[in-house]
Amino acid sequence: MTSAPKTPVKVLFLAGWQRNGSTLLQRMLGQIEGVFPGGELWYVWEQGLLENRLCGCGSRFRDCPFWVEVFEGAFGGMSSIDGRKMMRAVLSGSRTRYLPRYWTSAGRRSLASRLESELDAIKRIYLSLLTVSASDYLVDSSKSPGYANLLSMIPEVEVYVVHLIRDPRGVAYSWQRNKLQIDTGNQDHMDKTSAGKSALLWNAWNLASENVHGCNPERYLRLRYEDLIANPKFEMERIMEMAGLSNRKLDFIDGKTVHLTRTHTVSGNPNRFQTGDIELRCDEEWRHAMSGVQRNTVTFLTRPLLARYGYRPAIR
Numbered sequence: 001m002t003s004a005p006k007t008p009v010k011v012l013f014l015a016g017w018q019r020n021g022s023t024l025l026q027r028m029l030g031q032i033e034g035v036f037p038g039g040e041l042w043y044v045w046e047q048g049l050l051e052n053r054l055c056g057c058g059s060r061f062r063d064c065p066f067w068v069e070v071f072e073g074a075f076g077g078m079s080s081i082d083g084r085k086m087m088r089a090v091l092s093g094s095r096t097r098y099l100p101r102y103w104t105s106a107g108r109r110s111l112a113s114r115l116e117s118e119l120d121a122i123k124r125i126y127l128s129l130l131t132v133s134a135s136d137y138l139v140d141s142s143k144s145p146g147y148a149n150l151l152s153m154i155p156e157v158e159v160y161v162v163h164l165i166r167d168p169r170g171v172a173y174s175w176q177r178n179k180l181q182i183d184t185g186n187q188d189h190m191d192k193t194s195a196g197k198s199a200l201l202w203n204a205w206n207l208a209s210e211n212v213h214g215c216n217p218e219r220y221l222r223l224r225y226e227d228l229i230a231n232p233k234f235e236m237e238r239i240m241e242m243a244g245l246s247n248r249k250l251d252f253i254d255g256k257t258v259h260l261t262r263t264h265t266v267s268g269n270p271n272r273f274q275t276g277d278i279e280l281r282c283d284e285e286w287r288h289a290m291s292g293v294q295r296n297t298v299t300f301l302t303r304p305l306l307a308r309y310g311y312r313p314a315i316r
Contacts, residue, residue, distance in 0.1 A: 007127070008155075008156050008157060008158035009123070009126045009127060009130060009138065009156055009157045009158065009244040010136065010138065010158050010160065010243070011126065011137075011138050011139075011140050011151060011158065011159050011160065012029060012035070012137060012138070012140070012160050012239070012243055013138070013140050013148050013151065013159050013160065013161050013162070014059055014140045014141040014142075014143060014162050014164055015139070015144075015145055015148055015162065015163045015167075015205075015209040015212075016024055016163055016164045016166075016205060016206055016209055016266045017141055017159050017166075017171060017198075017201055017202040017204075017205040017206060018143060018163055018171075018201075018205075019166070019171045019174040019175060019198075019269075020142040020143070020164050020166040020171060020225055021164060021166055021225040021228065021229075022056045022143055022163065022164055022268070023039075023136055023141060023265075023268040023269035023271055024142040024228075024269070024271060024280075025141070025162070025164060025223075025228060026038075026039065026139045026140075026245050026265070026268075027260050027263065027265070027271075027272060028232070028236060028252075028258055028260070029139045029236075029239070029254075030035075030139055030263050031252040031258070031259070031260065031261065032107070032137075032240070032245060032248050032249075032250070033248050034133035034135050034137060034248065035135060035136075035137040035138075035248075036129060036133040036137070036138050036139065036221060037139045037141075037263050037265055038128065038129060038138055038139060038140055038141075038264075039056060039140075039141060039263075039265030039266035039267050039268050039272065040140070040141050040143070040266055040267035040268055041126075041140045041142055041190070041264075041266055042057065042094065042140075042142040042144060042147045043088050043142070043155045043266055044125065045083045045084075045086040045087040045090065046083070047061075047266060047267050048061040048062075048067070048266050048267075049061065049062070049071075049078060049081070049083035049086075050084065050087065051179060051184075052113045052282075052284075053184055053267070054182070054273075055067060055206060055265070056255050056262065056263045056264055056265030056266075056268075056272050056273065057262055057263070057264050058203070058262070058273070061266070062078060062294045064132075064264060066132060066264045067264065069132045070125065070128045070129055070132050071072040071090060071125070071128070072309065073128035073131060073132060074121075074124040074125045074127070074128035075121070075125075076219055077183055081121060081214065084311045085209070086118055086121060087265050089115055089118040090118065090122075090147065093111055093114075093118075093146065093147075093150050093259075094144050094146030094147040094149070095146055096144070096145060096146050096208050097247070097275070098115070098146065098147065098206065098209075099145065099146055099212065099260055099302070101207055101213075102149060103211070104136060105143065108153060109148075111153065112153045115270075119150065119153060119154050122150070122154065123154045124129070124155050126138060127156070131263075133264075133281065135242070135247065140275065141268060143205070144205075145205060145208040145211075145212045146208075148161065148185075148209075148212060148213065149212050151252065152212075152275060159213075159219065160219045160220075160221075160242060160243045161209070161213040161219060161220045161221070162221050162242075163206070163209045163210065163213065163220065163221065163222045163223065164223050164224075164225060164228075165206060165222065165223070165224050165225065166224070166225035166226070166284075167225075167226065167308050167311050168198070168199055168298050168299075168305075168306070168311075169204040169286050169290060169295055169298045169299065170225075170283065170284060170296045171202055172195040172198040172199055172278065172286075172290075172294065173195075173286030173290045173294070174283075174284065174286075175191075175193045175198045175286055176192060176195065176290075176294070177192075177193055178192075179270065180304075181284055182270045182273060190270075190284040194296040195297050195298050196297050196298075196301060198298070199297065199298040199301035199302050200301060202302055202305075203301070203302055203305060205207045206305065206309075207305070210222075218242075219241075219242070219243075221238060221242045222238060222307045222309075223235055223238070223239070224309065224310065225282075226282055228280075229256070229280045229281065229282040232253055232256065232280055233253045234248055242249065245296060246250070255278050256279060256280045256281075257277050257278065257280070258277075258278050258280060259276065259277050259278075260275055260276065260278055262275050273311070299313055
């Protein structure tokens with residue numbers, strides 16, 4: 001282990017509802033010099049330590065030399081931290097429905113006091129991640145506004161939020177598709193949910209992301225998935241300017257093609273295992289494959305926010 005990195009730990013946090021393209025964005029950010037893409041780090045305890053799923057490098061989590069070194073530096077080894085306790089604490093402290101009570105000073109103090117040891121463990125693993133990867137920025141694509149709220153309570157962590165939004169009809173359609181959950185190694189499929197539930201959660205998570213993070217405009221940037229695919233270099237430059245990374249190169253982007261290398265990510269879309277030259281294409285299969293009933297349901301439920309985020313209620 002090298003010497004510990006200086007604090008604060010700078011975290012690029014990707015917020016928003018799930019199936020929004022965050023896995024792709026965090027991998028693109030991870031190609032920038034000095035930026036480490038950690039994946040969905042609130043799952044490091046459950047899917048990593050407990051379930052031993054595949055790391056982005058292809059190894060089982062507990063067998064991956066990188067993560068072995070990270071846990072050794074943070075806790076003295078993987079067996080020295082209670083993964084189940086951490087998982088329960090992170091989930092209980094991140095529930096979106098509890099956020100309003102933590103927007104007050106008293107509420108935040110109460111949560112920080114209740115989860116003092118768990119917040120310290122998160123700080124230690126983030127510090128160790130930067131040390132082992134020799135990076136000065138960490139990308140966390142957990143998306144959960146509640147989890148980002150937890151991170152903001154750690155004095156040594158400096159959170160920069162990229163609020164990534166995708167058309168809710170495309171998101172709902174993604175939740176309906178059969179996708180293999182590659183990282184379990186058991187031919188399992190990713191979770192599915194109804195179009196109506198996806199639409200309601202799209203509303204809740206995006207509004208919560210704005211309320212939790214939008215009050216600090218210097219560290220908050222709203223980005224549409226569709227705009228990222230249409231003009232990747234421009235949108236990446238916007239993110240880099242917000243986070244203080246403007247002096248670093250984007251030589252892995254050539255038009256709409258990005259060169260992605262293998263990384264040590266936790267959880268995420270199966271495309272986290274793809275490497276090499278990837279042509280960016282906006283996944284809009286939903287426009288012709290989604291049923292009219294589902295499309296209209298999602299449009300109706302999300303209509304108040306569609307215009308706010310620049311989406312047309314009518315499909316053309």
